[in-house]
């Protein structure tokens with residue numbers, strides 16, 4: 001892994017533009033948001049503070065943060081037309097499809113009329129996406145129409161409160177805060193790049209975010225946290241996990257939650273979420289899932305020099321907080337919407353339509369055959 005070539009397919013190793021938002025892997029394994037190290041942000045910041053940093057360009061003062069949190073709290077309500085749409089979506093729908101539809105429907109109801117509105121549109125999306133997913137989830141699974149305008153100060157606490165009808169514990173609110181910070185921004189990853197490509201056509205914010213949700217859904221990107229959970233929950237001991245992983249590697253299966261397109265040695269978000277997963281394992285008295293996860297990490301490094309990315313220990317952390325697996329990737333959306341919209345602002349501020357070239361590999365010249373003569 002450490003010295004593999006990074007050129008070639010998937011635009012790997014090629015710069016596709018500039019950003020002042022984030023550095024990924026510049027020193028092999030580092031991550032910064034506007035120059036602030038992710039470790040420091042995860043330890044000291046509130047997610048809303050990080051959102052402010054990304055979206056407004058600087059850390060807020062206490063008064064600015066208080067006002068921002070109050071603003072976000074006031075934007076959690078769902079328009080009745082959106083509730084009606086969410087109530088039509090079946091229980092077995094993929095929650096990422098619900099997010100995509102929710103963002104798109106909101107674009108019909110609260111269309112961005114001008115780029116001057118972009119800050120307000122992005123704050124609204126940040127505030128309302130947790131309401132969208134939890135309203136649908138509780139209606140389709142529990143048959144209840146929840147109140148989405150809770151008084152919780154934090155986005156993470158608000159999410160857990162809507163899911164369970166009771167305020168989150170201090171530990172859970174803390175872990176959600178860290179998790180949302182870790183997922184907030186990551187340079188030109190696939191979903192953010194999707195948002196920027198869409199923005200480069202001078203499209204509206206809801207279209208950019210709707211497209212980005214579609215890209216994040218896949219198991220090679222945000223969907224990996226759910227796929228990792230689906231894998232580790234099958235194993236009842238570290239020994240069984242090791243046997244199964246060895247078999248998967250033999251069959252050349254992809255192990256979800258491992259590897260990265262940019263980092264070469266480690267993903268700095270892993271140590272942070274792993275720490276919190278361990279704390280949650282102790283909190284719930286787990287003696288299976290955390291040891292299984294640790295063994296998978298050891299075996300993957302020993303056998304392939306592949307390391308856990310941000311998604312792997314998120315799986316056990318969310319599981320210990322009793323969050324249904326199918327809501328894992330939607331939580332990622334509730335966080336990454338900050339990075340997406342901040343990138344849209346950047347793209348719009350210095351725009352040229354993103355339109356790369358392709359190397360043609362098709363036939364030289366094709367002869368037209370009338371339809372009745374074709375095989």
Ligand SMILES: CC(=O)SCCNC(=O)CCNC(=O)[C@H](O)C(C)(C)COP(=O)(O)OP(=O)(O)OC[C@H]1O[C@@H](n2cnc3c(N)ncnc32)[C@H](O)[C@@H]1OP(=O)(O)O
Nearest residue numbers: 219220221222224253254255256257258259260261309310
């Ligand atoms: C928050 C996030 O989105 S982080 C990413 C989440 N995605 C996942 O966890 C899915 C699993 N991981 C992967 O599929 C890949 O590692 C990706 C998509 C993240 C990166 O893809 P790439 O940049 O193409 O991977 P990379 O070039 O490092 O692959 C090198 C080799 O390691 C293998 N490899 C990489 N990741 C894995 C993995 N998780 N399991 C098994 N083998 C792997 C590749 O198949 C490749 O082998 P090859 O040379 O024989 O073809």
Ligand SMILES: O=C([O-])CC(=O)C(=O)O
Nearest residue numbers: 185186188189190261310
């Ligand atoms: O950067 C990437 O390719 C994927 C990733 O880790 C992220 O989006 O958080």
